[in-house]
Amino acid sequence: MADKTILKALRGETQSVPPIWMMRQAGRYLPEYRATRAQAGDFLKLCYNPELAAEVTLQPIRRFGFDAAILFADILLVPQALGAELWFVTGEGPRLSTITQQSDFNALKGKDDIHKVLSPVYETVKILAQELPKETTLIGFAGAPWTVATYMLAGRGTPDQGPAHALREGNNELFENVINLLTLATIEYLDMQIRAGAEVVKIFDSWAGSLKGEAFEKYAVEPARIITQELKRRHPNVPIIGFPREAGDGYIGFAKKTGVDCVALDNSVSPEWGAANVQVDGCVQGNLKSSHMVTGGQGLIHDVRHIRETFSKGPHIFNLGHGITPDADPDNVALMIETLRETA
């Protein structure tokens, strides 16, 4: 279906009403999500249950009519498939077994050994490719190597990615082994998602902003370039969205350097800055503050109109600057969509 609105934007078309989806659109702010998660048992069981993972992916499409559905899974399934232990502590977040020395790395599996663990995810994609409305685009995803490595090396989320930076400086060889393995595994993982029916893939580099200067080039830009180049070789028509969150000036030229078709912007940059510095090279995605989904009202309406207007001269996919939070009000999501689609 070449005329889905998201695919048009990713091909570079300017549209009077931009297509919209939302990061974490299947999530805890929705009562129907919480019910299905309870049915599955816990978050990871939900990720590995194709029927239920497809169900939660479809819930926000049914409720709001977004233009894209994003596969329900998590970026930390890849380290788990490589042999790391992974569990989620309620109210705190992920925990993983860590890698501190070469022998820990040597115990990991190879890039081609991930599919047994990840096959339920490919099954979810297959179900979604069948069940989604024909106008809805199916987005697959993976974490970028650096962001996934920050969790693998620390064993948890960290405010400053300290353990990953420490290894990068203290044992660069081991650090690069981890990055290189994740780069290759991510290619195989996304390749399988595409073969199962994903029409677009997105690479989430949530912690790209803590890499500066040469480190940003080596560990945010270069892995994204390698992944993009190889996926484009295998699947020339599948668009790729890059999200080097909080990259600041690193957003400038990111699409040209990596080959991604679209760059997702967070809220640390203004729409004016994004239009002038990033949209000049092609499609952008973003960048409404997630807090509007909690507060709603005139502030939300104003910013939705402002973002639409500011990006109206080029290809744009409307989205938040980061994921919606559990305390958000679903009525504000509906208000965002209604405001976006009103005739200007």
Ligand code: CP3
């Ligand atoms: O966007 C979507 O709706 C698709 C599904 C998706 C999830 N995680 C589901 C999820 C996607 C694309 C992700 C990406 C992800 N996961 C990232 C990158 C994007 C970002 O937010 O920066 C990261 C860093 C992770 C790792 C992760 N997963 C953390 C740190 C946490 C705990 C924090 C939290 O919000 O609770 C998760 C859990 C998680 N992943 C939830 C969901 C819906 C909440 C789990 C629950 O239901 O209890």
